[in-house]
Amino acid sequence: MxxxxxxxxxxxxxxxxxxxxxxxxxxxxxxxxxxxxIPSSLEIQMEAYEKAYGKKMDIPDYLRETLPKN
Missing domain, CATH: 1.20.5 (Single alpha-helices involved in coiled-coils or other helix-helix interfaces)
Incomplete structure (x- = not known):
């Protein structure tokens, strides 16, 4: 059993x-x-900032390291 x-x-x-x-x-x-x-949320925010203000967004180095390498 x-x-x-x-x-x-x-x-x-x-x-x-x-x-x-x-x-x-x-x-x-x-x-x-x-x-x-699929873009990360940081990439989406960068694109929206560039479209809105016409210039690149200042990103700290510690966040830049999280972006995918192209």
Whole structure:
């Protein structure tokens, strides 16, 4: 009886772990290929500032490091 409970629990645990690994694969491997060019909020703010004022926005170095390298 306990062996069946143990086997059922391990089977459900294995399925749960497979689902978690699958979603992690989708999140970290597939998603960057589907959405590679989504701009960060800082990039959106920089573009809006440039359109509004016609000049580049002054950005501190610690924020400039967070921008993607092109």
């Amino acid at each position: 306990f062996q069946k409970i143990k086997d059922d629990f391990l089977g459900l645990l294995y399925i749960f772990l497979e689902v978690i690994v699958f979603f992690l694969f989708l999140w970290f491997v597939v998603k960057p290929f589907i959405f590679p060019t």
